[in-house]
Amino acid sequence: MIRFLIRRTLLGIFVLWLITMAVFGLFYVTPNNVARTLAGRQATPATIHLIQERLGLDQPLWKQYFDFVGNALHGNLGYDYYHQVPVTTIIAQALPITVSLSLGAAILWMIIGVGNGVISAVRPRSIADRGLTVFSLVFYSMPTFVLGLLFLYFLYFKLTLAGYDWFPAGGYVPLTDDPAQWARSLILPWFTLALVLAATYTRLTRGSMLDVLSEDYIRTARSKGIRERRVVMRHGLRSALTPVVTQFGIDLGQLIGGVVVTETVFSLPGLGKTSIDAINQQDLPVIVGIVLFASAAVVLANILVDVVYAVLDPRVRLH
Amino acid sequence: MNAENPKAETLREDVEHAERVPTTGESAGARTVAAVPAKKIEGRSPWALAWDRLRRDKVAMISLLIIVLIALMAIFAPVFTAWTGHPPNEQYHSTGLTLNGLPKPPSSTFYLGTDDLGRDVLVRIAYGARISLLVGVIATLITVAIGVVVGLAAGFLGGLVDTALARLIDVVLSVPFLLVAIALVSITGPSLTVTILVIGFFSWASVARIVRGQVLSLREREFVEAARSLGAGSSRIMFVDILPNVLAQVIVYTTLLIPVVIVVQATLSFLGLGLPPPTADWGGMISEGQAYYRVAWWFVLFPSVALVITTLAFNLFGDGVRDAFDPRTDQLLNK
Numbered sequence: 011m012i013r014f015l016i017r018r019t020l021l022g023i024f025v026l027w028l029i030t031m032a033v034f035g036l037f038y039v040t041p042n043n044v045a046r047t048l049a050g051r052q053a054t055p056a057t058i059h060l061i062q063e064r065l066g067l068d069q070p071l072w073k074q075y076f077d078f079v080g081n082a083l084h085g086n087l088g089y090d091y092y093h094q095v096p097v098t099t100i101i102a103q104a105l106p107i108t109v110s111l112s113l114g115a116a117i118l119w120m121i122i123g124v125g126n127g128v129i130s131a132v133r134p135r136s137i138a139d140r141g142l143t144v145f146s147l148v149f150y151s152m153p154t155f156v157l158g159l160l161f162l163y164f165l166y167f168k169l170t171l172a173g174y175d176w177f178p179a180g181g182y183v184p185l186t187d188d189p190a191q192w193a194r195s196l197i198l199p200w201f202t203l204a205l206v207l208a209a210t211y212t213r214l215t216r217g218s219m220l221d222v223l224s225e226d227y228i229r230t231a232r233s234k235g236i237r238e239r240r241v242v243m244r245h246g247l248r249s250a251l252t253p254v255v256t257q258f259g260i261d262l263g264q265l266i267g268g269v270v271v272t273e274t275v276f277s278l279p280g281l282g283k284t285s286i287d288a289i290n291q292q293d294l295p296v297i298v299g300i301v302l303f304a305s306a307a308v309v310l311a312n313i314l315v316d317v318v319y320a321v322l323d324p325r326v327r328l329h
Numbered sequence: 330m331n332a333e334n335p336k337a338e339t340l341r342e343d344v345e346h347a348e349r350v351p352t353t354g355e356s357a358g359a360r361t362v363a364a365v366p367a368k369k370i371e372g373r374s375p376w377a378l379a380w381d382r383l384r385r386d387k388v389a390m391i392s393l394l395i396i397v398l399i400a401l402m403a404i405f406a407p408v409f410t411a412w413t414g415h416p417p418n419e420q421y422h423s424t425g426l427t428l429n430g431l432p433k434p435p436s437s438t439f440y441l442g443t444d445d446l447g448r449d450v451l452v453r454i455a456y457g458a459r460i461s462l463l464v465g466v467i468a469t470l471i472t473v474a475i476g477v478v479v480g481l482a483a484g485f486l487g488g489l490v491d492t493a494l495a496r497l498i499d500v501v502l503s504v505p506f507l508l509v510a511i512a513l514v515s516i517t518g519p520s521l522t523v524t525i526l527v528i529g530f531f532s533w534a535s536v537a538r539i540v541r542g543q544v545l546s547l548r549e550r551e552f553v554e555a556a557r558s559l560g561a562g563s564s565r566i567m568f569v570d571i572l573p574n575v576l577a578q579v580i581v582y583t584t585l586l587i588p589v590v591i592v593v594q595a596t597l598s599f600l601g602l603g604l605p606p607p608t609a610d611w612g613g614m615i616s617e618g619q620a621y622y623r624v625a626w627w628f629v630l631f632p633s634v635a636l637v638i639t640t641l642a643f644n645l646f647g648d649g650v651r652d653a654f655d656p657r658t659d660q661l662l663n664k
Contacts (some may be wrong), residue, residue, distance in 0.1 A: 025500050029509070147648075151641040153592045155599045155615065156633045163622050163629070267507025271596060275619075285508060286600060289515040297512055304505045312503055 018316055022309035029305045030082075034075055034298060082302070088295035090288075097299035100284060107182050107280035110192070111199055111272065112265055118204035119211065124247075124254060126208070127215020131250075132242055134220060142212060150209035154268050158202040158275035165198060180277035199276045203268050207261060214257055218250040252319065259315030266304050375577065375654075382653040389649020395642040399635075403458035413440065415449035417456040418607040422447050432625040442627035445617060450628060453609035454635050460603075460610035461639060464525055465591040471529035472590070473583050476536025477575075481567045483537065484544025495541070501534035507596065514602040521604060524597060528590055536582060543575045577654045584647035588640035595636055611636045 069077070081088060087097035126146065130139040149157070166177045177198050183191040222228065223246050231245045232238070270282035277283065281300055288296035373381075383389055402409075410416050425433055425447030435442045441451040483494035510527045517523045547553065548571065556570045597603050598612025606613070611632045618628035 021496070021499060022503070024496075025503050028500055029504060032509075147644055148637075148641065151588060151644050152637050153595055153599075153612075153640075155596065155612075156637060159615070159619060159622060159629055159633065163626065167623055266505040267596070270507055270511070271599070274600065286511070289511060290601070292515075297515075301505070301508050301512055304508055305503070308505050309503055 015313070015317070018313045022313060025309055026302065026305055030079060030298075030302060031075075034078060035071075078298070087299035087302070090296045091293050092291065097295050100296060101281065101299060101303055104279060104281045104284045106184065107278050108269055108273070108282065110185065110196060111203065111278065111280060112269055114196055114200045115203035115207070115268075116265070118200055119208040120258075122204060123208035123211025124215045124251070126212040128219060128242065128247065130212065130216040131219030131223060134216075139216075143216075146209035146212040149205045150213075152206060154202060154206050154271040155275055157206060158199070158272055161198045161202055162275065180275075182278045182280075196278075199272045199278060202275070203265075203272050206268065207265070210257060210261070211254060214254055215250060218253050219246060222246050222250045255315060255319050259312050259319075266308065379577070379650075379653040383649055386649040386653065389646050389653075392642040392646035392649065395638065396646060399458055399639055399642070400462060402455050403462050406452075406455040406459060409452045409455040413449055413452055415439075415452050417452045417609050418448065420446045420448055425449070432621060432628050434625070435627055441631045442625065444614065444628050445621060445625075450614070450631055453614060454611070454632055456609040457611045457614060457632065458635065458639075460521070460608065461591050461594065461636070464521070464528070464594040465587045465643075468525045468528040468532075468590045468594070469583055469586045471525065472532040472586060473536055473579060475529065475533035477540050477572070477579060479533065480537040480540025480575075481544055481571065484541040485548050485563065485567050485571060491541075494537070498534045498537050498541075501531065502538070504531065506531045507593070510593075510597065511600060511602055514597060519597075519602050519605055524594055524603065528593055532586070532590070536579070536586075539578060539582060540575055543578060544571055547571050547574055581647065581651045581654055584643065584650045588643035588647070591636070591640055591643070 078088065085098065087101070089096055090100060123146075126142045130142050133139055161177075162179060166179045169176055178195055181195060183195045185192040223242070228241060228245055231241045236245075266282070269280065270286060272278070273280045273282035274286055281304065285297060285300040287293075288300070406417075415421070421443065425439060425443040427433055432445055432447075433439060433443045439449050439451070441449075441454065444450055444453070479494055479498070483491045483498075510531060513527050514523055553566055553570060556566050561570070594603065595610075595612030595615070598610050599616045601616060603613045603616075604610050614632040615629055615636070618625065618632065622629045
């Protein structure tokens with residue numbers, strides 16, 4: 011187990027190193043006119059040069075890279091080009107929003123996904139099963155931004171027009187300010203993110219539950235006289251969850267994509283929207299910082315998922 | 330391709346049936362055994378069997394029909410221009426916009442309404458289908474090609490090659506795809522080629538992982554040994570003997586990957602990183618329409634509907650293809 015963890019951690023660090031190289035390299039190799047943009051229209055070449063010097067853009071590429079990595083290891087991701095705010099501060103401001111969004115959505119999608127999957131598997135071919143299969147396939151086929159816009163149109167715009175001011179159009183209220191308003195500001199984004207992803211889990215749980223429920227030990231459990239509910243929940247679900255957990259690990263990477271889109275649609279100033287804004291402004295340190303931070307989060311989350319996996323399925327620990 | 334080694338195919342089929350009997354439970358097992366002689370007499374290949382099952386799957390066939398219709402719409406997009414008299418990028422400032430400069434609702438001149446610049450939404454949806462299908466199919470083919478070659482090499486060659494490639498697969502899988510893709514597209518500037526390459530570059534790893542897993546078990550089979558003892562080289566064994574045996578899985582994965590790729594392309598467009606204007610594409614149209622959803626629902630709704638119908642059709646068809654190649658779950662349920 012310890013060796014396994016060490017190997018995973020080393021691999022994670024290797025991944026992060028590759029990502030810094032790739033992102034950094036690409037951004038610097040391609041010409042960008044940050045200095046020119048910053049200097050304004052009337053700038054003399056001398057001013058532009060001065061700005062380049064201040065931002066460190068006149069240094070050789072390898073030196074810029076080593077400075078960047080060195081600083082990053084000391085917890086300094088640089089300053090944004092436009093307002094000289096530390097990137098770590100920008101990330102720290104955006105992070106609570108992204109975490110609120112993803113955590114809430116993750117809980118929702120696990121409940122909806124696994125719950126529907128179990129209902130489908132317990133009575134295969136029933137009306138409930140068919141209904142849920144269609145339901146999940148429709149959401150599975152729906153891009154996150156389409157679902158978000160549908161929610162905005164019907165649940166915000168139409169409802170508010172009809173006099174029911176239940177859901178806001180967007181924006182974020184910090185949890186510490188007002189928990190009720192926080193939940194209200196996030197409910198549509200949560201469902202947007204969760205429903206698209208939940209579909210995968212419904213299909214996965216259904217398939218794996220069907221496999222497990224036809225195993226001999228389930229028949230044994232039933233013939234011992236254990237109640238059906240307990241057979242399904244305790245004996246069946248536990249082993250059926252293993253592929254679900256694997257998928258959860260894989261989806262954490264995808265989740266970031268969904269977060270970017272959801273935050274854009276509902277104008278939540280989280281990491282996703284911040285990175286899109288930074289990309290539109292060519293604000294390099296912010297982009298590199300967020301990509302790096304997000305990759306680190308994905309890598310860390312994957313290691314955690316592997317640990318959970320080992321707890322759920324003790325056989326994994328043997329390898 | 331499977332005609333070249335019919336022995337391997339029949340062997341595989343026999344082995345699969347033999348393996349399935351104990352795992353599918355008693356009643357289902359009895360069904361499988363009963364079904365085998367009938368299939369044996371006709372001597373059909375697994376491909377013919379799969380095609381037969383697929384043809385009887387109503388949902389899959391309807392989805393296929395929808396896919397064909399969308400493809401026809403894409404190919405014959407100019408017909409829509411001829412029919413309505415509106416080119417896709419023509420801006421009708423006087424007839425296509427209200428006095429306040431807002432999009433016009435569906436009418437007898439503009440069947441699905443107009444967009445913010447007074448362009449015909451229907452014609453643009455038809456032209457947009459070209460982009461979605463083109464990217465969906467080409468990027469998927471690139472993805473699958475890279476994935477299959479890497480998976481075959483890693484699984485078959487083993488040793489150092491496998492270790493290196495397996496690590497590479499892990500690395501690519503743990504990259505936050507959309508964020509890096511957005512960053513890449515933003516540097517290189519949006520274009521069709523860049524979108525296709527970025528999607529292909531980041532998606533091959535999952536294909537490679539599946540193929541590698543299959544090849545690892547296949548290379549121990551007798552037919553590989555037989556091929557080697559006949560003097561076949563590594564590349565011949567990989568592509569002529571092993572590849573046909575993983576092809577079924579690859580085809581299933583390919584059909585299910587196309588809708589995913591279409592959604593990724595639309596997402597990039599939605600975030601403003603799709604194709605440079607004025608090219609019509611669904612994600613871009615939805616993105617432009619987003620600002621007008623309160624006053625011009627048709628501008629957002631119709632491209633969204635087109636997008637969702639397309640991905641839904643591909644997903645339903647992909648499900649059908651998977652069930653056709655692997656009817657095990659169906660047998661499990663038919664007890």
